[in-house]
Amino acid sequence: MDVGALIDDVIDREGGYVNHPADKGGPTRWGITERVARAQGWRGDMRNFPREEAVAIYRRLYWLRPGFDQVAHLAPALAAELFDTGVNMGPPVASGFLQRALNALNRGERDYADVAVDRRIGPRTVAALGGFLDRRGPAGEAVLLKALEALQGERYLALAEQRPANEAFLYGWLANRLE
Incomplete structure (x- = not known):
């Protein structure tokens, strides 16, 4: 990376x-x-x-x-997405997206324990990511990317709905920030 x-x-x-x-x-x-x-x-x-x-x-x-370098050791594409999202929305928002996605994808904590959505990447979040990737393999990173992009897209729409001036940026956000 x-x-x-x-x-x-x-x-x-x-x-x-x-x-x-x-x-x-x-x-x-x-x-x-x-x-x-x-x-x-x-x-x-x-x-x-x-x-x-x-x-x-x-x-x-x-x-x-924000600890995205720690994520990069396990999932480089995911770390790149977190970085880009963090630049645009703030690192805590990107970190929270990852934590929410990991919690939702752990099959009721059968694969690994939930992590606090504290919007910080720490040892527990990294361990949960490792548990997810161990269970789901390389395809798991692609699924996490989709989950992060879904959360990011929803946030862009909400920002435009909450503040009409943000509509000036919505098309560009969706075109250039979601891949």
């Missing part, structure tokens, strides 16, 4: 500087919002936010901190 390639893909998809009037995130560059950049120490104009800073933030806040 090459996290650098994942980050490059996200940056390519997110593009350079954007300040869309309907986007509550405000000014962004390379997909990093001004709020996140400021929290990480950036003080300059977002138009000048360096790509290298974005790469470092993605690696630190959207790959390592």
Whole structure:
């Protein structure tokens, strides 16, 4: 798993500087919002936010901190999806999707114990993922991907329903974020 390639893909998809009037995130560059950049120490104009800073933030806040690197050891495609979802919706949302899916797919805890949906990847979530993959094999990763994408799609629709301004983004979210 090459996290650098994942980050490059996200940056390519997110593009350079954007300040869309309907986007509550405000000014962004390379997909990093001004709020996140400021929290990480950036003080300059977002138009000048360096790509290298974005790469470092993605690696630190959207790959390592949420534990997606731990998932990558067991299920690389799943980790890539969690990373992309985490970039777009926040790592806790992506982590919660995984936990919910694992709980729903454990056949009443016959395959492995439920995990708390605490929206953090830790040893219990990794163990449940390992139990799922041991039981379901390589096809299990594809099923988990479908479950995550279903949850992600439902959330996009809900965001557009709850805030009509988000309708400006719904088509792109569905076209570019669900694979």
